[in-house]
Amino acid sequence: MTLKKIFSGVQPTGNLHLGNYIGAIKNFVELQNENNECIFCVVDLHAITVKQDPKDLKKNIRETAATFIACGIDPSKSIIFNQSSVPAHSETSWLLSCIARIGWLSRMTQFKEKAGKDKEKASVGLYVYPILMAADILLYDATHVPVGEDQKQHLELARDISKKFNNDFNAPNFFKIPEPLIHKSFARVMSLKDGEKKMSKSETSDLSRINLTDDAETIINKIKKAKTDIDPFPNDVNNLNTRPEIKNLIGIYSSLTDMKIDLLLNKFNGKNFSFFKEKLSEVVVEKISPISNEIKRLGKDPGYIDQVLSEGSKKANELSSKKVRDLKEKFGF
Ligand code: AQP
Numbered sequence: 001m002t003l004k005k006i007f008s009g010v011q012p013t014g015n016l017h018l019g020n021y022i023g024a025i026k027n028f029v030e031l032q033n034e035n036n037e038c039i040f041c042v043v044d045l046h047a048i049t050v051k052q053d054p055k056d057l058k059k060n061i062r063e064t065a066a067t068f069i070a071c072g073i074d075p076s077k078s079i080i081f082n083q084s085s086v087p088a089h090s091e092t093s094w095l096l097s098c099i100a101r102i103g104w105l106s107r108m109t110q111f112k113e114k115a116g117k118d119k120e121k122a123s124v125g126l127y128v129y130p131i132l133m134a135a136d137i138l139l140y141d142a143t144h145v146p147v148g149e150d151q152k153q154h155l156e157l158a159r160d161i162s163k164k165f166n167n168d169f170n171a172p173n174f175f176k177i178p179e180p181l182i183h184k185s186f187a188r189v190m191s192l193k194d195g196e197k198k199m200s201k202s203e204t205s206d207l208s209r210i211n212l213t214d215d216a217e218t219i220i221n222k223i224k225k226a227k228t229d230i231d232p233f234p235n236d237v238n239n240l241n242t243r244p245e246i247k248n249l250i251g252i253y254s255s256l257t258d259m260k261i262d263l264l265l266n267k268f269n270g271k272n273f274s275f276f277k278e279k280l281s282e283v284v285v286e287k288i289s290p291i292s293n294e295i296k297r298l299g300k301d302p303g304y305i306d307q308v309l310s311e312g313s314k315k316a317n318e319l320s321s322k323k324v325r326d327l328k329e330k331f332g333f
C-alpha cells in the first residue's frame with residue numbers, strides 16, 4: 001500500500017467542537033495510525049482573518065495543540081506545529097496569490113458566509129484565505145488533505161492553483177495535486193439548534209455545539225435541549241433529508257459508533273426521541289469525556305505543549321524551506 005502524505009489544519013479560534021472532531025481530527029488520528037506521513041498545523045495565520053484578542057489567541061494556540069494530542073495525535077509520529085512559526089507559509093501565500101485568479105476567489109462560498117452582508121468591511125485576509133490554505137498544503141507536497149465537507153471548495157482551489165503553476169512554469173509535478181479526504185456518509189456536523197447551519201466555534205449560542213472540553217453533565221444537557229421535531233423516530237433513510245435536525249443527531253450517533261444508518265434506524269424503531277437522546281448522550285460522553293479530561297490535564301502543562309510546537313516547527317521549517325527556495329527560483333528570484 002502506498003503511504004499518503006497528509007497535511008491538515010485547524011484554526012485556534014476558540015473551543016474546538018464535535019464538528020471539528022468528526023469532520024477532521026478523528027480522521028487525522030486514523031490516518032496517523034495507518035502510518036501515513038502526517039503534518040497537523042494549528043493555523044494561527046488563518047485565525048487572524050477575523051479579529052482575535054492576542055491573549056486569547058496565545059491560549060487558543062496551545063489549547064488547539066493540546067486538543068490534537070488529547071484526541072490521539074502522537075507528536076512522536078506526526079508533526080504538530082503552529083503556522084506563524086514557519087515563515088514559508090506567508091511567503092508562499094504571496095507567490096501563489098500571483099497565480100490564483102480573482103474570479104476563482106470570488107466564487108468561494110465560505111467568504112460570502114463569513115463576511116456576511118457587509119463584505120466591504122471584511123478583511124482582505126478573509127478573502128484571500130484559500131490562497132494561504134493552498135500554500136499550507138502545496139509547500140509540503142501533501143497528497144491527501146482530510147477536511148470537513150465545508151472545506152471542499154477551498155481544496156479544489158488549491159488543486160487549480162497547483163495545476164496552473166505547473167502549467168504556467170512548464171514544471172509538471174512541481175506541485176502535487178492534493179486529494180481531499182472527506183467522509184462520504186457524514187462530513188458536516190450541524191448546529192444542535194438549527195439543522196441548516198453547521199456547528200461552529202463562532203456561533204454565539206454555546207448550546208448549538210458540543211465542545212471537546214464539555215463535561216458529561218453539560219453534554220447531556222445540550223443533547224436534551226437539541227432541536228427535534230414532532231414526527232416519530234424515522235424508520236427510512238430516505239425520510240432524513242427533510243428532517244435536518246434528526247439527520248444530524250443520527251449522523252453523530254452513527255459516526256461515533258461506526259454503526260450504519262439503516263441498522264441504527266432499526267435499533268431505535270418505535271422508540272421516542274427522549275430515549276434516543278439518552279443513548280446518544282451516552283455515546284458522546286463516552287467518546288468526549290476522556291478527550292476533555294486530557295485537554296484539562298495538558299492545560300496544566302503549557303511547557304510540554306510549547307516544546308511539542310517548537311519541535312514540530314523545527315521539522316516543518318526544514319521541510320518547507322527547500323520547497324520555497326525552489327519555488328522562488330522558478331519565478332526567477
Ligand atoms: N460543523 C463541522 N462539521 C464537520 N467538519 C467541520 N469542521 C469545522 N466545522 C465542522 C472541520 O474542522 C476542520 C477545522 O476547521 P477550522 O476550525 O479550521 O475552521 P472552520 O471550518 O471555520 O470551523 P468553525 O468551527 O466554523 O470555526 P470558526 O467559527 O472559527 O470559523 C476543517 O477541516 C473543517 O472542515
